[in-house]
Amino acid sequence: MAGGPVAVKAWFHSGQGSERTTITSQVAAFNASQNDVKVELVLLPEGNYNDQVKAAAASGGLPDILDFDGPFLYNYAWNRNLVALDNCISPDLKANLLASIVKQGTYADHFYGVGTFDSGLGLYTRKSVLAKNGIRIPSGPQDAWTADEFNQALKTLQGAGFKKPLDLKINYGQGEWYTYGFSPIIQSAGADLIDRHSYQSANGVLNSSAAVQSLTAFQSWFKQGFVNFNVDDTAFLKGQSAISWVGHWVYADYKKAFGDDLVILPLPNFGKGSKTGMGSWQWGITSKTKSVDAAWAFINYLLKDQQVLQMTGANGAVPATKSASAASTQFAPGGPEN
Numbered sequence: 108m109a110g111g112p113v114a115v116k117a118w119f120h121s122g123q124g125s126e127r128t129t130i131t132s133q134v135a136a137f138n139a140s141q142n143d144v145k146v147e148l149v150l151l152p153e154g155n156y157n158d159q160v161k162a163a164a165a166s167g168g169l170p171d172i173l174d175f176d177g178p179f180l181y182n183y184a185w186n187r188n189l190v191a192l193d194n195c196i197s198p199d200l201k202a203n204l205l206a207s208i209v210k211q212g213t214y215a216d217h218f219y220g221v222g223t224f225d226s227g228l229g230l231y232t233r234k235s236v237l238a239k240n241g242i243r244i245p246s247g248p249q250d251a252w253t254a255d256e257f258n259q260a261l262k263t264l265q266g267a268g269f270k271k272p273l274d275l276k277i278n279y280g281q282g283e284w285y286t287y288g289f290s291p292i293i294q295s296a297g298a299d300l301i302d303r304h305s306y307q308s309a310n311g312v313l314n315s316s317a318a319v320q321s322l323t324a325f326q327s328w329f330k331q332g333f334v335n336f337n338v339d340d341t342a343f344l345k346g347q348s349a350i351s352w353v354g355h356w357v358y359a360d361y362k363k364a365f366g367d368d369l370v371i372l373p374l375p376n377f378g379k380g381s382k383t384g385m386g387s388w389q390w391g392i393t394s395k396t397k398s399v400d401a402a403w404a405f406i407n408y409l410l411k412d413q414q415v416l417q418m419t420g421a422n423g424a425v426p427a428t429k430s431a432s433a434a435s436t437q438f439a440p441g442g443p444e445n
Contacts, residue, residue, distance in 0.1 A: 112145040113401040117172035118160075120153040120388065123356065125421035133417065137408045144401045146172070164188045171396035172405060175220070177211045177386035178283075184214040189391045191217040195403040200410060203428045207385045221406065222389035223415050224424035228291065229371040229383070231343065231351040231361050237370075240267050244370065251373040251381035254324050261333045264349045271335035273328060274348040278337045288352065289325065291374055291382035296321035321377045354384070358423035358437075358444060371444060387424060 119130050127150060134148045149170065151159055157179055163169045169188060183189050196218065201209065205225055212220040237244050242260045245251050252260065264272035276284065290300055298318035301309045312318070328334050335342040343351035344364050351357070352374070361369050373381040390409065392402040408414060415431040418424070423444070426432045437444040 112143055113398050114145050114147060115172060115396065115398060115401050115405065116147045116149060116170035117174070117405065118149050118151055118170045119174045120156045120176075121150040122153045122388075123422055126418070129418050129421040133409060133414055134405075137405055140408075141404075144404050146405050167395065169393040169395045171393060171398070171402045173391050173393050174388055175391065176283075176388050177220075177222070180212065180220045180389065180391065181214050183391070184217075184219045187394055189219045190394050190396070190399060191219055192221065192392065192403070193218050195392075195399065195407075196221065200407070200428075203430055205425070205427055205429065205432070208389075208427045211386050212389060220389040220391040221410065221427070222387055223409050223427050224387055224419050224422065225385055225427055226354055226356075226387040227383050227385060227425055228288065228352070228354050228374055230374060231353060231357065231369065231371055232349060233365055233368045234370045235368050236264070236349050240264060245372050248373040248381040251376045254321070254375050254377045257375040258324070258327070258331075261328065261331070261350070265331075265333060269347070269349045271333065271342070271347065272349045273333045274335050274337050274342040274351040274353070275328075276337065276340075276351070276353050277334065278340050287384045287386075288354075291384055292321050292325055292377060293318050295374065295377040295379055295382040297379040317378070324377070355423045355425065355444065362443075369443075 117134070121127055131148060134146050138145050157175070160169070160173065160175065160179075160183075164186065173189070175183065180189070201218070204221065207225050208222050209218070211222065212218050234244065240263050242263060243252070243256070261272050276288065279288075286300070293299065293313070296317040298315045298321065299312045302312050335348045337348070342348040343361065351361070374383060375381065390406045392399055392406070396402050409418075410428065412428060412431040412434060415426045415428055416435060419426045419431070419435065419437075423437070425444075426435050426438060432438045436442055
């Protein structure tokens, strides 16, 4: 390319070690694969990542390419920190994305962000423990345990010697985890966190009878002494708890510990079907870039099946494209995380 490659800077949250290693290798591979664009990767601490993004936006110091967690897209787009990707992404690629990825990346009918993976919750447990205690193993979301069945299973497991049979990852703290991890309880009951017509009030929604009933059931797990506060994050791995309510990111560690005895079950059905959390980190192009095409070339590279599978193989997440999911040993039909 005349004048050398276009240099673009990409910020990435410094989260899981496996993700850092993977994105670093992907940047190196992209840079080596062509001579038109050179990506400079900047790793920033995850704990105050959003604060750094806001400060950079205020000072005009945003990079060309930004990695950000799903819920922040709407504020960034509203503040015009991001450029719409509608003219970047091909119709075929957009059609290949999971519907949840498209929805997460859309604001005011424009597409602003695209992830290479999605997320999901489940009940991680052991087949041998359930079988020994006569507890039914659901085959999928369509026959998930009811709330009453789940409560009875916890009672049975407590009686079998698991003093605190349920790990809810309370050790994650009262931040995003509480919303992500437990709002599916409310939504499974047919309620919600906010009036999604106006987005101005939660009255009549979050305090509806369905929401109150489901959260009362949630509260009862604590009152009955089922919940392990899991201070050292090893309650399930050490066999102290029989069920771990958590997401895809623990799969590798749990699988290593329990092998084929590990089983992932859907969250309980509180009346309107089993629900799960979704959404994760995604990529966008900031309004400060001088080369949208160069920035998109890198994001487009990350959405190739090989790259999607490299990242999801590292973090255990759901591949963002239908073709990568079909090619994944974990998420293809019959796979352990399907």
